[in-house]
Amino acid sequence: MNDLAIRTAAPADLDAVLAFWKVAAEGTSISDDRDGMERLVARDPGALILAERSGELAGTVIAGFDGWRCHLYRLAVHPDQRRQGVGRALLTAAEERFVQLGGRRGDAMVLNRNELAHHAWHAAGYAPEPQWSRWVKHLKD
Template identity: 70%
Template sequence: MNDLVIRTATVDEIPALLAFWAGAAEGTSITDDPDGLARLITRDPEALIVAERGGRIAGTVIAGYDGWRCHLYRLAVDPEQRRRGIARSLLDAAHERFVRLGGRRADAMVLDHNELGQSAWLAAGYGRQEQWRRWVRPLDA
């Protein structure tokens, strides 16, 4: 795994990131568009962490920190490269970022039907909190 490079994303690779998520991520989000991704990278250039192997995106995670809470989104690994420690390397980088920023606990958004994702999060030491439910409201409504 010594050829795996962990780095932050750049605005230049937004099309490649969106294409990667279309094939490797579970589900889509209303923010999966060039403008949304550009806002993220511009506002917090260290939030979108990329694993790269051989000059190609092998995985991603968004490690968002709002000054109070640490949130993880878009943990995705190339289906052909899964089970090789890429997710673990991405989460290690995210956790290091959170600790450096003063974070005390990380949470992850995982779809209920995403059994593969749930297994990955469990393996990384995360557990479901049954007492919580996510409430959402689109801001354009």
């Protein structure tokens, strides 16, 4: 995993990220478009975190913080890169960001039908909150 580079996205990365999600993400969202991505990066330049290996996009996560709660979206790893620590590295970067910003708990939106993702989130220390259909991890007390 030494060749894995983690960095925040720049506006020049957005088209590549959108194309990547068509391959690596489970489904798409109404906000998965260039305008939505530009708003995200303009409002919170550190929120979109990328993992690259050998200059190629290997994974993404959006680590949004609204000043009160920490939210994780779009954790996606390229199918050829799965089970190689990419998702864990992205979540570590997101959690470090949250702690630096004063966040105390991260929650993730995870599709109920995406059982492969459920295993990954559980392995990373997150647990489902059945009443909300989201996964939560306390980052610090």
